[in-house]
């Protein structure tokens with residue numbers, strides 16, 4: 001980003017805000033362009049120390065003068081936060097970027113008072129190291145420039161993809177939003193299995209972790225389909241084939257499908273609860 005960066009206010013200075021602010025400052029956004037509202041004094045102090053951004057206890061103090069307001073609070077408090085914020089920003093109507101899981105754009109707009117440009121984004125925790133994956137969707141009130149601003153902000157934290165319809169956000173949340181946890185679980189299970197076969201835990205963790213990184217980098221850097229990369233590891237009648245047959249016998253793909261389905265349903269239930 002450059003000196004023409006929008007003035008950005010974060011409402012909520014927790015884990016995801018920390019990740020996104022870290023990504024923005026690493027990629028050249030001046031800390032002076034960023035304000036954060038966070039009620040927890042220890043978190044405020046940490047944000048100021050880590051990034052040199054201005055911190056406030058009250059949301060209304062952070063959003064004055066902002067071009068773009070990132071809503072980074074928990075879904076359960078977003079309604080109250082928006083209701084308090086709406087009247088204070090109604091005159092200027094900055095772009096709102098919500099990262100709250102399971103909260104629809106029309107719900108946010110209604111809480112704010114109506115007629116606001118809004119982008120809904122679903123990032124994930126690897127944003128912390130610039131390796132995030134974010135799905136995006138905008139409402140009709142958001143201009144092309146505002147969409148580009150939201151995309152630039154999330155691109156600082158990794159890859160982004162616009163989606164065609166908001167109901168697809170439940171699938172994005174179940175895939176990439178929650179997805180890092182699925183890979184962490186697989187690494188945990190692999191590590192435990194190797195320990196059961198006698199490897200020291202540190203060795204098992206180091207090898208499982210590096211294998212996850214290596215596989216991920218091959219997927220990104222080779223551009224080849226995962227099935228092709230899998231087949232290349234799988235010597236006929238060899239060890240990988242034996243392992244993949246055990247996965248198939250346990251209906252691994254169906255299990256993954258069920259896990260994603262459960263996350264999709266939970267996302268829908270969360271939006272219906274607001």
Ligand SMILES: NC(=O)C1=CN([C@@H]2O[C@H](COP(=O)(O)OP(=O)(O)OC[C@H]3O[C@@H](n4cnc5c(N)ncnc54)[C@H](O)[C@@H]3O)[C@@H](O)[C@H]2O)C=CC1
Nearest residue numbers: 011012013014015016037038072073074075099100101123
């Ligand atoms: N953790 C994850 O992997 C992902 C989380 N999200 C979404 O990001 C949002 C934030 O999640 P986290 O950062 O993990 O939560 P968090 O709990 O770490 O951060 C939320 C912060 O909001 C603050 N807060 C509470 N009330 C406030 C108010 N009235 N004004 C300003 N700040 C207030 C809290 O003190 C807390 O620091 C959630 O809506 C979540 O659905 C989205 C994608 C991935």
Ligand SMILES: O=C(O)[C@@H]1CCC=N1
Nearest residue numbers: 101124173177178179
């Ligand atoms: O588990 C959750 O509800 C949030 C949304 C995606 C990742 N964490």
